[in-house]
Amino acid sequence: QLQLVESGGGLVQPGGSLRVSCATSGFTLDFYAIGWFRQAPGKEREGVSCIRGTEGRTYYADSVKGRFTISRDNAKNTVYLQMNSLKPEDTAVYYCAARRYGCSLSRADFGSWGQGTQVTVSS
Numbered sequence: 576q577l578q579l580v581e582s583g584g585g586l587v588q589p590g591g592s593l594r595v596s597c598a599t600s601g602f603t604l605d606f607y608a609i610g611w612f613r614q615a616p617g618k619e620r621e622g623v624s625c626i627r628g629t630e631g632r633t634y635y636a637d638s639v640k641g642r643f644t645i646s647r648d649n650a651k652n653t654v655y656l657q658m659n660s661l662k663p664e665d666t667a668v669y670y671c672a673a674r675r676y677g678c679s680l681s682r683a684d685f686g687s688w689g690q691g692t693q694v695t696v697s698s
Contacts, residue, residue, distance in 0.1 A: 576601045577599070577600075577601045577602050577673055577687040578599065578600045578601050579597055579598070579599050579609075579671050579672065579673060579687060579688065579689035580597070580598045580599075580689055580690070581595060581596065581597050581669060581670065581671055581689045581690065581691055581692040582595065582596050582598070582692055583595040583596045583692060584668075584669060584692030584693045584694045584695075585693075585694070585695070586695045586697065587661055587694070587695070587696055588661075588696070588697070588698050589661060589662060589663060589696055589697070589698055590660060590661065591661050591696070592657070592658060592659045592660075592661065593658050593661065593694060594655055594656065594657045594658065595611075595655070595656045595658070595669050595692055595694065596653055596654070596655050596656075597609060597611070597653060597654040597655070597656075597671030597689060598651075598652065598653050599652045599653065599654070599673065600652060602673065604628060604647060604649050604652050604654075605628050605629065605649060606628050606629075606675070607628045607673045607674065607675060608625055608626065608627050608628050608673070608674050608675075608676065608677055608678045608679070609625065609626055609628075609645075609647065609654040609671055609672070609673055610622060610623075610624070610625040610671065610672045610673075610674070610678065610679065610680065610685055611623045611624045611625070611645060611654075611656045611669060611670070611671055611672075612669070612670045612671075612672060612682060612685075613665075613667035613668065613669045613670070613694075614667055614668050614670070614691075615664075615666060615667040615668075618667075619682075620670070620682050621636065621680075621682075622636055622679070622680025622681060622682065623635070623636050623638075623639055623643065623656070623669070623680070624636065624639065624643055624645040624656060624680075625645070625678035625679060625680060626645045626646070626647055626654060626678070627677060627678050631647065632678070633645050634678050634680060636680060639658075639665075642658065642659050642660045642661075643656060643657065643658050643659070644656070644657040644659075645657075654671060656669070656671075658694070661694075661696045662696060663696050663697060664696075665694065665696050666694060666695050666696050666697070667693075667694060668691040668692065668693050668694075669691060669692050669693075669694050670688055670689055670690075670691045671688075671689045672685035672686075672687060672688045672689070673685065673686075673687045674686065674687075
């Protein structure tokens with residue numbers, strides 16, 4: 576059974592940094608793509624970043640490109656999202672999700688989800 580658990584969210588000032596983690600179990604991380612999504616109040620869940628399970632190729636939404644970095648540690652079965660230069664509009668619940676094949680930033684392409692972690696960017 577695929578399980579994903581997010582952690583590391585919190586309150587950070589604009590311009591600050593935060594790293595959220597996605598601990599996985601029940602599957603081999605090498606063979607899955609892991610995506611990070613976020614959902615702000617009253618808005619649709621949107622894709623933020625994705626990392627492929629094989630060669631580790633990464634993908635980013637334009638809104639976070641150059642500020643966020645996705646990475647993984649296969650030995651720890653964990654995927655990270657390092658977020659720098661945070662803005663108030665980055666405030667959302669951040670979710671990680673897994674899919675068996677290649678990367679996607681579309682919510683509909685992922686079937687296994689974590690419970691989310693809240694990230695609030697405010698002074």
